[in-house]
Amino acid sequence: MAQIKDVAKQAGVSVASVSRVLTGQAKVSETTTQRVLAAVKALDYRPDLAARRLRSRRTDTIGLIVSDIRNPFFTEVSRAIEDVAYQQQWRVILCNADENPDKEAVYLDLMRDENVSGVILSPTLSRLAGFRPADYPFPVVLIDRCDRDTAADAVVLDNLDSAYRLTVHLIENGYQRIGCLYGAVSATGRQRQEGYAAAMNGHGLVPQAVAVSATVDHARTTAGNLLRQEPRPQALLASSGLILLGVTEALRTARLRFPEDIALAGFDDLPWTRLVEPGITVIAQPTDDLGRAAIDLLRQRILQPEQAVRRVVLRGELEVRGSSLKMMV
Numbered sequence: 001m002a003q004i005k006d007v008a009k010q011a012g013v014s015v016a017s018v019s020r021v022l023t024g025q026a027k028v029s030e031t032t033t034q035r036v037l038a039a040v041k042a043l044d045y046r047p048d049l050a051a052r053r054l055r056s057r058r059t060d061t062i063g064l065i066v067s068d069i070r071n072p073f074f075t076e077v078s079r080a081i082e083d084v085a086y087q088q089q090w091r092v093i094l095c096n097a098d099e100n101p102d103k104e105a106v107y108l109d110l111m112r113d114e115n116v117s118g119v120i121l122s123p124t125l126s127r128l129a130g131f132r133p134a135d136y137p138f139p140v141v142l143i144d145r146c147d148r149d150t151a152a153d154a155v156v157l158d159n160l161d162s163a164y165r166l167t168v169h170l171i172e173n174g175y176q177r178i179g180c181l182y183g184a185v186s187a188t189g190r191q192r193q194e195g196y197a198a199a200m201n202g203h204g205l206v207p208q209a210v211a212v213s214a215t216v217d218h219a220r221t222t223a224g225n226l227l228r229q230e231p232r233p234q235a236l237l238a239s240s241g242l243i244l245l246g247v248t249e250a251l252r253t254a255r256l257r258f259p260e261d262i263a264l265a266g267f268d269d270l271p272w273t274r275l276v277e278p279g280i281t282v283i284a285q286p287t288d289d290l291g292r293a294a295i296d297l298l299r300q301r302i303l304q305p306e307q308a309v310r311r312v313v314l315r316g317e318l319e320v321r322g323s324s325l326k327m328m329v
Contacts, residue, residue: 002043010039061091063111063119069096072270080291099185101126118298139301143294145187155293155312162283162316163195171203173326175235175263179226182239184211192239219246227254241268264323278322286314
């Protein structure tokens, strides 16, 4: 692999002259420029971008660390972030932490080594506890997950309110024994459980919330256990798209129909929720807006490091479908 000194030798100029031509940071004669470019082409030279980043205080690269890329929510958010980054000629290093604090730490170290301009992070619970932006050598924007007292730039859904509205919708349609399956490993799942519990308590009903890992398999098994209880829940609420899919599979295994046998509602307006008859009632998250708002906050933080902390809270939309139709009495 050709190095910059090889280009300099081929062009008959100094290494400094090659660097000036490639970076465009200083004026170089047209003759020298053409000789350097010809040498670059002849040797198929590619600049050492990593070394350049280490010498520079700013880069054109940002990091995106998501907690579970298998979750369609994070896939859609990542796409929105990448679209904006491409338009702004930023490169994105995408990492999947798998809800694993150790992997998350490794990837944050990678971002430090790559000298990225900033990071958009969906943190694990342990990372979020006591999170301080000053602990990192780059600006950080939290996405999807943030505690009320976290003093960091963040873009989140109105989780508590969304879950509250979804639960009230079920209550107003006649359901009283409403079970809730929520993600145990994220602040988001816990906030949605709080909204569910607030709605149940506010209507004089007893909450029945069960924490699960945000996987289809665990949600399916846990929902199956709930369905075997007596009395059986009249409705089930799932705090994420993956949990909702597991619950739906459990209902199919138990040969229960919704809403005839049990009502069903959850989060994330995924294509399959509209295809399953008669359609599943969900809170639709504005994934595109979440991603765009996160990269906009990061850009502002990069340009104005001393600006006040900002939090963008977006509203989820209640999409009512047949799975939560009014209970027949």
